[in-house]
Amino acid sequence: MKKAFTTLFFLLIICKSFAQTFTVDTLYKTGVINNRINVVILGDGFTEEEMPKFRAEAKKFADFFLSYDPYNHYKGYFNFFSISTPSKESGVTNPGTSPDAYPDQPVGKKNTFYSGTFGSSIHRLVTVNYSVVMNVLSSNFPSYDLAVVLVNTKFYGGSGGSIAVHTLHDQAHLIGVHEIGHTFSALNDEYWAGPGYGWEAPNMTQNSNPSTIKWRNWLNSDNIGIYQHGFSGESETWHKPTSGGCLMEVLLRPFCAVCKEATTEKILFFVNPVEKVEPDAEGVTVVGKPQVFKLHLVNPDPNTLSVDWKLDGQLISKAPKEITLSPENLPEFGTLTATIFDSTAMSRRDNAREQRTWTMEWKLQSESPGVFKVEAAADSICAGFETVLTASGCRGTTSWSTGVLGTSLTVKPTTTTAYIASCNVEGRETTTSEISITVLPLPAATATNTGPYFEGAVIELKANGGVTYEWTGPLNFSAKTEQASIQNAKQANAGAYQVKVTDRYGCVAAAITDVRVDPILAVEKSENNFVRVSPNPAKEYIRIETHLPGESTIVFYNANGQQMLKKAFEGKTQVKLTAGTGLYLFRFKNGASESSGKLIIE
Amino acid sequence: MQCSSAQSVLKVREIPGYGAQVQDHILFLHFKIKDGGEGKNEKVEFLNATSGNGRMKNLAVPVHYPYQIKAVPRYTTSHFEIGITLEHPLFRSVEVASQDGTIAKAEITAREGNLSFRIQEESYMDRIDIYSITPERGEVKIYTLNLKQ
Numbered sequence: 001m002k003k004a005f006t007t008l009f010f011l012l013i014i015c016k017s018f019a020q021t022f023t024v025d026t027l028y029k030t031g032v033i034n035n036r037i038n039v040v041i042l043g044d045g046f047t048e049e050e051m052p053k054f055r056a057e058a059k060k061f062a063d064f065f066l067s068y069d070p071y072n073h074y075k076g077y078f079n080f081f082s083i084s085t086p087s088k089e090s091g092v093t094n095p096g097t098s099p100d101a102y103p104d105q106p107v108g109k110k111n112t113f114y115s116g117t118f119g120s121s122i123h124r125l126v127t128v129n130y131s132v133v134m135n136v137l138s139s140n141f142p143s144y145d146l147a148v149v150l151v152n153t154k155f156y157g158g159s160g161g162s163i164a165v166h167t168l169h170d171q172a173h174l175i176g177v178h179e180i181g182h183t184f185s186a187l188n189d190e191y192w193a194g195p196g197y198g199w200e201a202p203n204m205t206q207n208s209n210p211s212t213i214k215w216r217n218w219l220n221s222d223n224i225g226i227y228q229h230g231f232s233g234e235s236e237t238w239h240k241p242t243s244g245g246c247l248m249e250v251l252l253r254p255f256c257a258v259c260k261e262a263t264t265e266k267i268l269f270f271v272n273p274v275e276k277v278e279p280d281a282e283g284v285t286v287v288g289k290p291q292v293f294k295l296h297l298v299n300p301d302p303n304t305l306s307v308d309w310k311l312d313g314q315l316i317s318k319a320p321k322e323i324t325l326s327p328e329n330l331p332e333f334g335t336l337t338a339t340i341f342d343s344t345a346m347s348r349r350d351n352a353r354e355q356r357t358w359t360m361e362w363k364l365q366s367e368s369p370g371v372f373k374v375e376a377a378a379d380s381i382c383a384g385f386e387t388v389l390t391a392s393g394c395r396g397t398t399s400w401s402t403g404v405l406g407t408s409l410t411v412k413p414t415t416t417t418a419y420i421a422s423c424n425v426e427g428r429e430t431t432t433s434e435i436s437i438t439v440l441p442l443p444a445a446t447a448t449n450t451g452p453y454f455e456g457a458v459i460e461l462k463a464n465g466g467v468t469y470e471w472t473g474p475l476n477f478s479a480k481t482e483q484a485s486i487q488n489a490k491q492a493n494a495g496a497y498q499v500k501v502t503d504r505y506g507c508v509a510a511a512i513t514d515v516r517v518d519p520i521l522a523v524e525k526s527e528n529n530f531v532r533v534s535p536n537p538a539k540e541y542i543r544i545e546t547h548l549p550g551e552s553t554i555v556f557y558n559a560n561g562q563q564m565l566k567k568a569f570e571g572k573t574q575v576k577l578t579a580g581t582g583l584y585l586f587r588f589k590n591g592a593s594e595s596s597g598k599l600i601i602e
Numbered sequence: 603m604q605c606s607s608a609q610s611v612l613k614v615r616e617i618p619g620y621g622a623q624v625q626d627h628i629l630f631l632h633f634k635i636k637d638g639g640e641g642k643n644e645k646v647e648f649l650n651a652t653s654g655n656g657r658m659k660n661l662a663v664p665v666h667y668p669y670q671i672k673a674v675p676r677y678t679t680s681h682f683e684i685g686i687t688l689e690h691p692l693f694r695s696v697e698v699a700s701q702d703g704t705i706a707k708a709e710i711t712a713r714e715g716n717l718s719f720r721i722q723e724e725s726y727m728d729r730i731d732i733y734s735i736t737p738e739r740g741e742v743k744i745y746t747l748n749l750k751q
C-alpha cells in the first residue's frame with residue numbers, strides 16, 4: 001500500500017530533449033583530457049559562413065591566454081578546443097537603452113545561437129543565455145574545465161561568472177583572463193567592490209601582520225606590499241598585495257606576483273607533470289639485464305622540473321629523463337623512486353616542495369644482486385701513471401683507506417700499494433674490499449751513437465733497455481730497430497735522435513743521443529787538390545787560389561762545425577778571418593768539384 | 603520539454619546523452635527559479651537534464667556574494683557530500699569592465715531566472731538538495747531532485 005502511494009506521489013520525469021552535437025575543433029592539444037586543463041571556446045553571432053572567422057578568433061584568444069604570464073610557462077599544461085555553433089544572424093543584440101550605449105553602435109535585435117546581448121541598463125555588460133551554453137557543453141564537451149564565449153562584435157564588452165563572456169574588441173580579451181583568474185585561481189578582486197565583497201582569498205586578507213600575512217614571502221620584492229583596500233568601514237579591514245599593480249584590480253596590468261603564484265599552484269594542482277613511466281611501476285620489476293627507467297614529463301618553459309632518483313633512499317642520479325640500472329648494481333630487493341619537483345620561482349609557498357612533489361616508485365628484484373667489490377681500470381701500472389678504482393654493490397657510503405669518500409678513487413702510487421674500500425650501511429656491519437695496484441718500473445732506456453762523423457760517413461745509432469724501439473730524428477728519420485744507421489752523413493743529419501723504448505710490460509721510457517757531423521769530407525782524394533789556402537798556419541789574412549775556371553765558393557767553419565765565413569770568387573781571392581785563433585775547417589766547391597781541409601789561425 | 607514537480611524523480615539511465623557503456627557521467631541539470639513573493643521561498647521548477655561522459659576536475663568556482671544557491675549531492679554511502687555553490691539567478695552580482703581598465707560590480711535582480719549546473723554522477727548518489735542562501739532568510743532548502751538508477 002505504502003509503495004503504491006510513493007509511486008503516485010512522485011511524478012516520474014522522462015524529458016525528451018535532443019542533444020545537439022556540433023563540430024569540436026582542436027586548437028591546441030598537448031595531452032590527455034584528464035591530465036590537462038581544458039579550455040573550450042564558444043562563439044555567438046557567427047553565421048555558418050563566419051565559422052572560419054570564429055575559429056580564427058578562438059585561436060587568437062587561445063594564443064593571447066597562452067602568452068599571458070604565468071600561463072606562458074605552462075603552455076603544455078592546457079588543451080584548447082572550439083565548438084562551432086552557427087548563428088542565424090551575424091553580430092549581437094544591442095538594446096541601445098543604456099545611458100552608456102555607444103553612439104556609433106547600431107541598435108537592434110539579432111537572432112543568435114546564445115542570444116548574446118549588450119546590457120539594457122549597463123551597456124558594456126554583455127551576456128549570453130547560460131542554459132544554452134550548458135546544453136552545448138553537455139552534449140559536446142561535458143568535461144570542460146573553463147569555458148569562454150566570444151561574441152561577434154568589435155564593440156567593447158563582456159561579463160564574468162562561471163563562464164567568461166567577451167567581445168572581439170582588442171582589450172576585451174583581458175576581461176576573459178581576469179574572469180578566469182576568479183574561476184580558475186579563486187582570486188578575489190583587488191579593486192574594492194563594496195561591502196560584502198571581502199573574503200579570504202590568495203590575494204585578499206584581513207591579516208596585516210607582515211610576519212604572518214599569506215604573501216609574506218613576497219613582501220618587499222616584485223612591488224608586493226600590504227595595501228588596505230580603503231580607508232573607511234569594511235574596506236579598511238581588507239588588504240591586497242599591490243596598489244593598482246594587478247590584473248585583478250586594473251585590466252591593463254599583468255597578474256601581480258601573488259596572483260601568479262596562486263595560478264601556478266593551481267596549474268600544478270590539476271596537471272601531473274609525470275605523464276607516463278617506463279617500465280610500468282605496477283608490481284615488481286625484475287632486473288636481469290641493464291634496465292632503463294624512463295619518465296615522460298610535461299615540461300614547463302623554461303623547464304623547472306628537477307628529478308631525484310633514489311635507490312633505497314640513497315640519491316643515485318639527478319638525470320632529467322631516464323637512468324639505467326644493472327642487476328649487479330642492485331641489492332636483491334630494492335625500491336627505486338623518482339621524485340619530481342617543479343622548482344619554479346613563480347611560487348614561494350613555504351611547503352611547496354611537500355605539496356607538489358610527484359613520486360614514482362618501482363619495486364625491484366635483481367636477478368644477480370651485487371656484492372661489495374672494488375675494481376681497478378688497470379691493476380698494474382707503469383711508474384708515474386694513474387688508475388681509477390671503482391667500488392660497486394654498496395647501498396650505503398663508500399670510503400677509502402686514503403680517507404676519500406665516494407664510489408671511485410683515482411690513484412698514482414709510486415710503488416706497489418694495496419687500497420681498501422669500506423661500505424658503510426646504517427645499522428649494519430661495515431664490509432670491506434681490497435685491491436692491490438702493482439707498480440712496474442720504467443725501462444732503463446739508453447741511446448748512443450758512434451760519432452762525431454765527417455760528411456759522407458755512416459751514422460750508427462744504438463739503443464738499449466727494452467723489447468721494442470722507436471727512433472725519431474732530423475730529416476724525418478724514423479726506425480723501429482734497436483740499432484739503426486744512416487749512410488752518407490750530411491750536416492743536415494746532425495742533431496738529437498730520440499728513441500722510445502718499450503719493455504715487455506708495455507712500460508715506456510725515452511732516451512736521446514746527439515749526433516755531430518763535421519763539414520769535412522770523410523774521404524779526401526789526394527788528386528782533389530783544387531784549391532790552395534795559404535799561409536797555413538795564417539794570421540788573419542788568407543789567400544785562396546784555384547785553377548778551376550768559373551765561380552767557386554769557399555766556406556770556413558770553426559771546430560764546432562759553425563759556419564764563420566762564406567766567399568764566392570773566381571780564380572783567386574783574399575779573406576780576413578777574425579774569429580780568433582784555433583783550428584778551422586774549410587770547404588771549397590766549384591761545380592761538381594769539392595775539396596776540404598784544415599786551417600790553423602795563430 | 604517542460605516537466606515539473608515540487609520535488610521530482612529523475613531516472614538517471616533515461617537522461618538524454620547518458621552513455622550506458624561509459625563509467626563516468628556528468629549530469630547537466632536545468633531549473634527555473636521564480637521569486638516566491640515577500641518573505642517566501644523561491645519557486646523551483648525542474649526543466650530537464652542531459653548527461654555527458656567524463657569526469658570533472660574539482661575546480662570549484664567561488665561564489666561569495668551573500669545571495670547564493672547551494673546544490674548538495676546526497677549519498678547512500680558515507681562519502682563526503684560536498685555542496686556546489688552557485689550564483690543565485692534572482693540576485694546576481696556581475697563585474698562590469700571598462701575600456702580604461704577599471705572594473706566595478708553591479709547587482710542585478712530578477713523575478714525569474716534559470717539555474718543550470720553540472721554535477722558528477724555517482725552510483726551511490728540518490729538525490730540532490732537545492733538550498734537558497736539569502737541574508738533575509740538564511741539557508742533554506744527549496745528543492746529536492748531524487749535520482750533513480
Ligand SMILES: [Zn+2]
Nearest residue numbers: 203246256259
Ligand atoms: Zn594580484
